[in-house]
Amino acid sequence: MIEFFDGLARPLLLRLDAEAAHRLTVKALSLLPPRSPPLDDPRLAISAFGLTFSNPLGLAAGFDKNGEVIDAMLGLGFGFVEAGTVTPRPQPGNPRPRLFRLSDDGAVINRFGFNSAGHAAMRQKLAHRRPKGGQLAVNLGANKDAQDRIADYVAGIEAFGEYADFLVVNVSSPNTPGLRDLQKEQALDDLIARVLEVRDKLVSKHGRKPVVLKIAPDLNLVELDAIIHICRARRIDALAISNTTLSRPELHDRRLAKETGGLSGRPLFELSTRVLAQAYVRVEQQFPLIGIGGIESAATAMAKIEAGSNLIELYSALVYKGSQLIPEIKDGLLRRLPRNRQLAESTGATATDWAEGKIRAADIQ
Numbered sequence: 001m002i003e004f005f006d007g008l009a010r011p012l013l014l015r016l017d018a019e020a021a022h023r024l025t026v027k028a029l030s031l032l033p034p035r036s037p038p039l040d041d042p043r044l045a046i047s048a049f050g051l052t053f054s055n056p057l058g059l060a061a062g063f064d065k066n067g068e069v070i071d072a073m074l075g076l077g078f079g080f081v082e083a084g085t086v087t088p089r090p091q092p093g094n095p096r097p098r099l100f101r102l103s104d105d106g107a108v109i110n111r112f113g114f115n116s117a118g119h120a121a122m123r124q125k126l127a128h129r130r131p132k133g134g135q136l137a138v139n140l141g142a143n144k145d146a147q148d149r150i151a152d153y154v155a156g157i158e159a160f161g162e163y164a165d166f167l168v169v170n171v172s173s174p175n176t177p178g179l180r181d182l183q184k185e186q187a188l189d190d191l192i193a194r195v196l197e198v199r200d201k202l203v204s205k206h207g208r209k210p211v212v213l214k215i216a217p218d219l220n221l222v223e224l225d226a227i228i229h230i231c232r233a234r235r236i237d238a239l240a241i242s243n244t245t246l247s248r249p250e251l252h253d254r255r256l257a258k259e260t261g262g263l264s265g266r267p268l269f270e271l272s273t274r275v276l277a278q279a280y281v282r283v284e285q286q287f288p289l290i291g292i293g294g295i296e297s298a299a300t301a302m303a304k305i306e307a308g309s310n311l312i313e314l315y316s317a318l319v320y321k322g323s324q325l326i327p328e329i330k331d332g333l334l335r336r337l338p339r340n341r342q343l344a345e346s347t348g349a350t351a352t353d354w355a356e357g358k359i360r361a362a363d364i365q
Helices: 001-013 018-031 070-075 119-127 149-160 179-183 185-201 221-234 267-283 298-306 315-321 325-335 351-355
Strands: 047-049 050-052 055-061 080-086 098-102 107-110 135-140 166-170 211-215 237-240 260-264 289-292 310-315
Touching: 001 018, 018 070, 018 098, 018 325, 047 315, 055 149, 055 325, 070 080, 070 221, 080 119, 080 166, 107 315, 119 149, 135 149, 149 166, 149 185, 149 310, 166 185, 179 185, 185 211, 185 221, 211 221, 221 267, 237 267, 260 267, 260 315, 267 289, 267 298, 267 351, 298 325, 310 315
Parallel strands: 055 080, 055 310, 080 135, 135 166, 166 211, 211 237, 237 289, 289 310
Antiparallel strands: 047 050, 098 107, 107 260
């Protein structure tokens, strides 16, 4: 039924204001009866940071900011859903308009600025949730006016350790002024130390919940080296690479390209995949990586895995291709595997070539 609604409504939604269309989509999904996720081929199963995923494909943060349609999206076939970004206190985010479709580029620009109903509202939803399968991540952010932003992330660990299967510390959004400063060496070390300290104190209550750090694609190698050094020293559970970019690769829609905010979708694929691969060769398999940015087909999904991802996430491509993209990617991944091979065996197969610039987005078919 969801697929029928998606196929019927998507052409109409694309005619509406982007944010209004998104809200209508979430509202419609929230009204549909819940269903269990479809069974996945065992060859797609992934084990990462102590959890088992029936398939590697996740819904990226930003689609379900307040935890309204977690199980509806898992029912479509995602192996996991990342809800959020959620901030401790409710905040409206930046003024509208703040979401723009670049249809000719298969891209989206957003400058939401962590619009969020807050911890209490999401906790209430999660307390009434009856999971039917799949894994849940909660993406944590800081309020724009927070005096101690690290304390906001600590509060997120405390608020959602009870409900989430894993937690994502998002210091990579370009739409909250100064947030990306938390990726700098000393600030990041303090952040990870405090977040993991409170996580470990809650183990007796909720079990050990993995903590993932989400970083930006707009990093040079010196900055990336420092981040990975800290993550290895502090024993973070995983890195998510990457959030949206402030850069503007060659875009067809030059008018909308001038809008401020983070760019996602097809133009982000090459940049995010190269940073992913550069991270993979530096991490030396000490922890898993989640690859995000520009996945819109089985070919780009496999490329992201071969560049170093254990898990992958998408969001922007759903705007243009709809929910049918989920089974298409999973079926396409299986077609790319020999019968006796697990998908997990493909992780990192081309990482060195991606990291050295020998593979480009144009090479992926």
